[in-house]
Amino acid sequence: MNSQLLKKAFALEDQLIEWRRDFHMYPEVGFKEFRTSKKVLDELNRLNIETTSGIAGTGVTGLIRGGQKEKTIALRADMDALPITEENNVPYRSKNKGVMHACGHDAHTSMLLGAATILSGLKGSLKGNVKLIFQPAEEVPEGGASTLIQEGVLKKPKVNAIVGLHVVPRFPSGVVAIKEGVVTAATDKLEIRIIGKSGHAARPYEGVDSIVVASQVIGSIQAMITRRTDALDPKIVSIGRIYGGEAHNVIAKEVTMSGTIRTFSKEARQIVQELIRKTCQSIAQSMGAKADVNIDQGNPPQINHPGLFKVLRSALPESLGKKGVLDYKTPSLGGEDFALYSEKVPGFFFLLGCGVNKERSSRPLHSSHFDFDEAILPVGVAAMACCAISLTKSGDLI
Numbered sequence: 001m002n003s004q005l006l007k008k009a010f011a012l013e014d015q016l017i018e019w020r021r022d023f024h025m026y027p028e029v030g031f032k033e034f035r036t037s038k039k040v041l042d043e044l045n046r047l048n049i050e051t052t053s054g055i056a057g058t059g060v061t062g063l064i065r066g067g068q069k070e071k072t073i074a075l076r077a078d079m080d081a082l083p084i085t086e087e088n089n090v091p092y093r094s095k096n097k098g099v100m101h102a103c104g105h106d107a108h109t110s111m112l113l114g115a116a117t118i119l120s121g122l123k124g125s126l127k128g129n130v131k132l133i134f135q136p137a138e139e140v141p142e143g144g145a146s147t148l149i150q151e152g153v154l155k156k157p158k159v160n161a162i163v164g165l166h167v168v169p170r171f172p173s174g175v176v177a178i179k180e181g182v183v184t185a186a187t188d189k190l191e192i193r194i195i196g197k198s199g200h201a202a203r204p205y206e207g208v209d210s211i212v213v214a215s216q217v218i219g220s221i222q223a224m225i226t227r228r229t230d231a232l233d234p235k236i237v238s239i240g241r242i243y244g245g246e247a248h249n250v251i252a253k254e255v256t257m258s259g260t261i262r263t264f265s266k267e268a269r270q271i272v273q274e275l276i277r278k279t280c281q282s283i284a285q286s287m288g289a290k291a292d293v294n295i296d297q298g299n300p301p302q303i304n305h306p307g308l309f310k311v312l313r314s315a316l317p318e319s320l321g322k323k324g325v326l327d328y329k330t331p332s333l334g335g336e337d338f339a340l341y342s343e344k345v346p347g348f349f350f351l352l353g354c355g356v357n358k359e360r361s362s363r364p365l366h367s368s369h370f371d372f373d374e375a376i377l378p379v380g381v382a383a384m385a386c387c388a389i390s391l392t393k394s395g396d397l398i
């Protein structure tokens with residue numbers, strides 16, 4: 001491995017920017033990436049890469065068959081945009097009103113096309129196959145990754161390991177940030193319905209006040225987190241919406257609340273869900289009310305595989321230079337559906353800094369002002385290609 005990859009990637013810079021701006025100008029939301037996936041398919045066909053399209057609707061895969069087909073390493077990019085109106089005044093501003101690539105998936109898609117270009121050129125010397133996964137709908141609950149997995153994206157040929165990346169403004173532009181173990185949180189959606197009994201507000205004992213029950217539930221959930229679970233395995237439960245009652249002088253029959261649960265381990269995820277159910281049921285019961293608790297299982301935590309981390313911890317600096325790779329310690333409280341692949345096969349998810357250096361790059365993800373320095377694109381390409389090459393020859397580590 002050497003800096004040749006970075007040179008090859010920088011040679012593609014103009015093309016990468018052209019792709020990125022094209023995707024950026026015509027963003028499409030989850031499962032509606034029709035134009036995007038058609039363009040991806042056209043580019044893969046142009047590179048003479050074997051393709052499959054129409055999986056999970058708009059998903060596209062490419063397969064680069066290496067010389068010795070011992071292993072298949074998958075590289076994944078997400079393609080969807082967000083329902084946000086872009087406020088940047090740039091020549092490549094979104095032309096689809098109310099839709100914007102505000103999470104950098106335009107960068108991810110372009111970079112994977114760039115990696116495909118390099119890897120298809122190195123096909124003869126690859127020690128295994130590389131599967132390129134262009135995924136729809138990362139931003140949509142029960143989105144692209146779960147559907148692709150159900151439709152067999154990790155089979156035929158069997159995928160031995162998978163790699164993905166995300167651009168993030170919190171790291172300097174062009175720096176690859178890596179971490180062993182947990183990198184993103186589990187994100188589960190919580191819905192609680194408290195059912196009481198309506199009555200006159202002057203005689204609450206004739207009814208069952210669902211608002212008082214709900215207020216106890218909210219306080220008890222927060223107390224339960226700090227008093228009944230291990231503080232060294234962090235957990236967050238936030239109630240973001242509450243609705244109940246109809247008039248100031250009527251005891252509210254029903255309160256509904258919804259929120260999010262963030263955890264970093266399977267154990268924490270399970271225990272929090274269990275304690276929330278018990279807390280709601282026991283408080284409701286003690287007050288003469290009923291509680292319905294519904295938890296939608298979202299993304300699991302992304303936990304980077306130790307074997308993959310070991311290989312890539314040494315390979316990435318060889319390709320990108322020592323200063324190009326940074327070890328970081330704090331996982332993100334955000335979620336990623338890439339974690340669903342990692343539940344099935346060893347996975348490695350890394351970050352590519354796109355901020356700090358320049359004012360316009362320090363705008364947060366999911367904001368109507370998000371933008372990044374396009375000079376990061378070749379770095380992401382070299383990093384993805386490096387991951388594929390190193391892992392195809394990584395022996396028994398995975």
Ligand SMILES: [Zn+2]
Pocket residue numbers: 103139365366
């Ligand atoms: Zn996002």
Ligand SMILES: [Zn+2]
Pocket residue numbers: 103104105138166
């Ligand atoms: Zn994203």
